[in-house]
Amino acid sequence: MYKAFLMSPYLPVSTPPGFPFGLSSSMDTLDTLLGNYSEPDECTYIVHFPGLGCNPAASFHRTLLPPPFESIAPESMSTQGLIEKTMPLPRMLQTLSRVIPTPRFVLPSWKQDRQFSITHVPLAVLDLGAEHYPTHALFVFSPIDPSRMSMYLVHSIVLEMYCPALHASLPPSPTSSIAYTPTIRPRIITIPVHPVCIAYPEAFGILLPYFYTRDPEFLVCQCLPLFKWTSLDPFDELQNKFFRVSLGYFLAQMVPYQTLIEHTVKTVMLAKSAWQLTTLNAEFWKVLENCYEILLNAIAYTTTGRSLKRILND
Known part of the structure; x- marks a missing residue:
């Protein structure tokens, strides 16, 4: 549906002559996906993950862009x-x-x-x-x-x-x-x-x-590699930081590394697009923020065997 x-x-439409966004049409690399969209106050420091096997290292911002409003x-x-x-x-x-x-x-x-x-x-x-x-x-x-x-x-x-x-x-x-x-x-x-x-x-x-x-469940299942959310209230459950860490650990055991990277990139790009549209919905931004933290924890456990918090404290 x-x-x-x-x-x-x-x-397929013809590219407008002199169009100001006439950049490369390739979107195959992580650098292309994440490097060409810089917003004001794009924040926070970078977390570097060492990669896994033949998969290259990856780097992400510690947090997503803040919502495009201080309060609604x-x-x-x-x-x-x-x-x-x-x-x-x-x-x-x-x-x-x-x-x-x-x-x-x-x-x-x-x-x-x-x-x-x-x-x-x-x-x-x-x-x-x-x-x-x-x-x-x-x-x-x-x-x-x-x-x-x-x-x-x-x-x-x-x-x-x-x-x-x-x-x-x-x-x-x-x-x-x-x-x-x-x-x-x-x-x-x-x-x-x-x-x-x-x-x-x-x-x-x-x-x-x-x-x-x-529907927060629909949003969660778009960001995380999950087919179904079993909780009756996923929004409230995501507010629990211990739950976010444990779900990250679960995903690290069950989901391939490349799939985790793809969903993290998808969540970042969803947040950037919503920021550009000035999306005014506090629940939407909170769900994205929590899902992003879960994904970073999953990548941390997959690549280092430690939680995101322990990596940041080293």
């Missing part, structure tokens, strides 16, 4: 709470999984003035009972390779809750203020497009489901 946001993975304004929290109570967000998420491009859909390209060649996309809504249709199609790309894009559908009211800066940049949409009635055949709608450049475009496939469901 979650993958339904990604309707056309890596849509009371009015923002009030808005989030009001929307969550009044809008059927899980049902709206279901609707997004049943929207497809029409035959008239045209792949976007970049024009000489660095603008999109299209401003709207035609879509067919197959969810006959839906009341809230998507309002915007976001074409998300990285600065490393703007010619590779993914299209994500979204309701603007959800971005207003969690990414107000992005919401403020969206063009008006004809579906924003309409509550649709059930129909007996698919409806055709046309909604505006909006380009979004972030460090890790795939982050949208994680962020959007979380915004609609606020």
